[in-house]
Amino acid sequence: MKFSEIIDCHIHPAIDRKTDFCWYHRSGSIRKQFDDLKRAGITKACGSIIVSGKPVSFDVIKHLNDAALSIRDRYPDFYIPGIQIHPDFPDQSCKEIERCCGRHDVKWIGELVGYLMGYENNYTSRNMMQIMRTIAKFNAVVNLHCSDIYVVEKLCKSMPETKFVLAHPWERDVFESRIKAVAQIKNLYLDCSGTGIDRYGMLKKAASIAGRKKLLFGSDYPVNNPAVYIYGALFEKLQENFYKDFFAGNFKKVLEL
Numbered sequence: 409m410k411f412s413e414i415i416d417c418h419i420h421p422a423i424d425r426k427t428d429f430c431w432y433h434r435s436g437s438i439r440k441q442f443d444d445l446k447r448a449g450i451t452k453a454c455g456s457i458i459v460s461g462k463p464v465s466f467d468v469i470k471h472l473n474d475a476a477l478s479i480r481d482r483y484p485d486f487y488i489p490g491i492q493i494h495p496d497f498p499d500q501s502c503k504e505i506e507r508c509c510g511r512h513d514v515k516w517i518g519e520l521v522g523y524l525m526g527y528e529n530n531y532t533s534r535n536m537m538q539i540m541r542t543i544a545k546f547n548a549v550v551n552l553h554c555s556d557i558y559v560v561e562k563l564c565k566s567m568p569e570t571k572f573v574l575a576h577p578w579e580r581d582v583f584e585s586r587i588k589a590v591a592q593i594k595n596l597y598l599d600c601s602g603t604g605i606d607r608y609g610m611l612k613k614a615a616s617i618a619g620r621k622k623l624l625f626g627s628d629y630p631v632n633n634p635a636v637y638i639y640g641a642l643f644e645k646l647q648e649n650f651y652k653d654f655f656a657g658n659f660k661k662v663l664e665l
């Protein structure tokens with residue numbers, strides 16, 4: 409099967425050494441990174457720029473978002489920007505959402521990676537909920553990395569109008585609790601980047617529990633080799649309609665494109 413449209417919902421463009429999360433080589437220019445993704449068969453990619461550590465000021469976050477907007481200006485047909493916020497700076501994060509979503513038409517928040525940027529699993533803290541309410545005003549989608557499924561469930565239930573995309577299927581026990589939550593919670597989706605696709609049969613199992621409309625294709629490039637995710641998904645021999653939804657249709661529906 410060949411697909412004319414494959415949208416990777418989970419990348420992290422590298423703009424310098426601090427934001428480059430490829431373990432084994434430098435990712436190179438944005439053009440080189442996008443050529444890599446295209447070589448794997450990806451036709452569009454979405455995601456935020458990430459950096460390790462607690463930011464000393466909100467300028468650190470704003471810098472990442474400005475860079476994402478500038479990449480979109482240069483590659484409008486390929487890159488869909490995701491932005492970062494930070495619960496240590498709730499008021500500034502809300503203003504940033506107003507700036508990016510309100511003035512620059514950003515629709516995707518994240519992947520939020522609290523464990524990396526200094527706020528592990530705190531997605532329902534008071535500050536975070538203030539930020540989430542602003543995100544909801546702009547009808548933006550939140551992609552988050554969270555190892556505590558109870559936090560994810562609480563968040564989804566307290567913000568029923570907002571769509572949440574949980575990153576990574578993960579290993580067996582965690583995957584089973586995640587996919588059950590995705591099946592049960594209307595506004596929760598799963599992106600199949602990161603750990604999971606290499607466990608043979610995972611994707612079919614996920615589709616059988618949560619249905620084909622709740623799963624999104626993602627790779628977590630440049631941490632991961634994107635071709636592994638495409639070929640791994642195709643090797644499970646699911647229906648053509650499944651792949652059309654998984655590779656592009658569900659992402660476009662979630663984002664209301």
Ligand SMILES: [Zn+2]
Binds near residue numbers: 418420519575628
């Ligand atoms: Zn990621």
